[in-house]
Amino acid sequence: MRNIVARLCMSEDGIVERPEQWLPRAALGRLMPADGTLLFGRRTFERYAGALGGLEYTRNLVVGSRPVMTHASTEMLQGETRRVLTALKSVPGEDLQVIGSLTLIRSLLRWRLVDEVSLLIHPVAAGRGTLLDRRQLRLISMCARDGGVLEANYRVRYATTAAPSTALMSSGRWGGTRSRDRVASTVRAAVRTHA
Numbered sequence: 001m002r003n004i005v006a007r008l009c010m011s012e013d014g015i016v017e018r019p020e021q022w023l024p025r026a027a028l029g030r031l032m033p034a035d036g037t038l039l040f041g042r043r044t045f046e047r048y049a050g051a052l053g054g055l056e057y058t059r060n061l062v063v064g065s066r067p068v069m070t071h072a073s074t075e076m077l078q079g080e081t082r083r084v085l086t087a088l089k090s091v092p093g094e095d096l097q098v099i100g101s102l103t104l105i106r107s108l109l110r111w112r113l114v115d116e117v118s119l120l121i122h123p124v125a126a127g128r129g130t131l132l133d134r135r136q137l138r139l140i141s142m143c144a145r146d147g148g149v150l151e152a153n154y155r156v157r158y159a160t161t162a163a164p165s166t167a168l169m170s171s172g173r174w175g176g177t178r179s180r181d182r183v184a185s186t187v188r189a190a191v192r193t194h195a
Contacts, residue, residue, distance in 0.1 A: 008105070015131065016131065028048060037097065040099055056072070118154075
């Protein structure tokens with residue numbers, strides 16, 4: 001069974017929306033794997049297809065209700081998105097990498113289809129924009145890359161029930177959440193709790 005891995009750029013203040021507004025275009029290329037199957041939302045594909053190099057070496061799947069201008073290795077997914085992606089996950093093969101596409105990633109998280117999230121955290125303050133809710137993410141690895149960029153990889157933990165928590169108070173610096181009765185009192189435990 002394949003995994004679906006969401007890959008996003010994030011600013012140091014936790015913003016994941018429209019990285020082209022706070023990053024140089026060359027930095028967006030870091031999201032691209034060398035090969036494999038990539039999954040894009042229609043708007044993201046239209047916005048970035050010309051700026052991302054290497055699309056000719058990957059299989060590109062685009063989710064959308066309207067057709068897009070495509071490359072030779074690009075296909076539009078037909079049918080109900082949730083069912084098609086659930087079926088694609090069950091077919092053996094390499095992981096599906098979702099590049100950018102915040103709206104698509106949120107839908108995939110709601111449908112419990114994302115297995116991992118990979119964030120490239122850039123040392124840039126975006127100022128304002130959409131934060132990624134990281135309450136259900138568990139840090140599995142982190143490494144430093146060129147230019148002060150951190151790559152943080154998370155495993156998605158889905159709650160057993162869909163009931164919202166009433167203990168949540170405010171958003172943390174990295175888009176996480178804090179709760180009075182769940183914040184650890186020691187430094188070591190606090191890092192483990194919020195990672």
